Amino acid sequence: MTEEISSVVEVDDQEYIINFGPQHPSTHGVLRFVVNLRGEVVKNLQPHIGYIHRGIEKMCEKLTYQQIIHLTDRMDYLSAHMNNEAVCLCVEKALDIEVPERVKYVRTILDELNRIASHQLWWCSFGMDMGGQTCYFYGLRDREKILDIFEETCGGRLLLSYNTPGGLMWDIHPNFQQRIKDFIKYFRKKLPEYDKILTGNVILQERTKGIGHLSLEDAISYGVTGPTARASGFSCDVRKNYPYSAYDKVDFKEILYTEGDTFHRYLARMEEMRESMKILEQLVDNIPAGDFTAKMKPVVKLPEGEYFQRVETSRGELGVYIISKGDKFPYRIKFRSPNFCNLATMNLMASGFKIADLIAISGSMDLVIPDIDR
Template identity: 70%
Template structure:
């Protein structure tokens, strides 16, 4: 036994009560194991163990063509499937300098915002459930179903769409697409106040979330926490604003920023983002050109010129970066996905340290982690 370990035992370092939260814990929403070091009810340290659902997506990409990669990106953050597809598509289009039809850009943005709302729906449902309010789960999933129905009508799939491809879309959207989206906005505008009275104004909920898991702006930048979690700390990191892609530079919208940095302000950011997404959707539907163009002219096999490419996209959870090194072949030489959840996970120790074990569930819920996105 080394001297250091003996010393640690003497001062009681090893007398911590260690518990494993996960990999099958319901509040981690996936196979994530948190090794929690406890002193009574106080959290001393949280060590995340990941890799349970590692599928070597980056390695597989090296043997795939660019059009095949799309189908793998769906499986990273499955709640932001459209945005993940769009990231790779934009990268290929920018590298080849292909101009996609205006209508495609609008449809892509509409799909992005719809999946952002659907993703926040699921987060809201599960977050309420984590904190003991089971009703939110039924309300959230009921409304999310409407969006999934729009998706299903157009692409036949509800979760993994693989719909946005390099050059445009797989096929045209359903003729009811515009009408259904407008109907959904009308429906959901009435439902959002319900959410507010059910959970946002709930006094028990306030006590569980206000002043808990405080992350200041400096910490969020240092740990690279992006998306609604970072914006809850006042970190202006919305890629739609700072590096606009698609039609986001032609749309007027606000970046939702809150400065408290606690669980409640991260909650508020997502709630207001749902509303902002509906404002964006209304503008997009308004401006979307008629017609039936859905793709630019693309070669059957896409070859990127030699070089390095980087594309940033805002998913429902933060900044997704795709880095591709091409040697001019039909397969990329190296693909790297900078996934938002990977960075967002590792701030957990800093936030939960010194708090109570019951708050750990609230904090990890407020970060809105999707585990396959961490492992890739």
């Protein structure tokens, strides 16, 4: 290991190297940092990834487009629906299919539900990383309500696979709208509890304010996206800039801060949950009647060419790049995953801070490791 790292940075006898992960609880999966320390201060940090590299891009080259949907769930499993949607939108764009309005509305609603569920899980695990055990129970209690809505309509709770090129697998459950309205009513009451228990907490504020600063220039240059970048003032919300599905019909605010520290990354996600509820309120009563899928051939063959689709997942911008040679399989498919690009800034943000701050910083990035490794 020493040889591995000394090729990159010079190590003197004052510094020592520790392994952070791959089994450390705060890495939320199998991510390993090799950290150069001088005393308690991080001097350099190199992420080592690939522990769950499954070669999804290679596997996709032998799968049909309907089959690929089910693999994309396994990348960012907390944004499963957005990942599915990205591939579906890309295929629909290539085939020039206009999906029914109903599909667009339901997709957008599920996107936002998925975003809230993902941020809830981030909130509770971030709280736990910082030493607040109680957060975990609060977060998971409320997330359960969303997973129940998913279960009723999609069948799955975590990996939804509810999208299919051209529309949805089946129509929504009759309870769908009512349950969402109940959830919004419930969660509006519960969200202030989150602020009471964690946001206003002195220990949390001391540990996060001014820690792990990311400047706007670095955010753009490193291609950081999602709430992580918006806390630095980088307006990168694909929902605003390149609206897809029903996002052009709803009114919502892009959460932007300029401070770019851990605390504002935290705030950005908290505010996004409120914005997501606003979007849900605007859509849930207006789902138009109609088909739940466009007319599709059983075998989807994309015309020769290349297609790119960008969507906003809970963690940032997911890009799907398909090169087709006119076959029922893609010739090459690339997933530009948000976590992969966000990870690149870890060294920049953590250097100069204490090792305990490293946990706060990586927690505020909300990394999902299968999305990095693919």
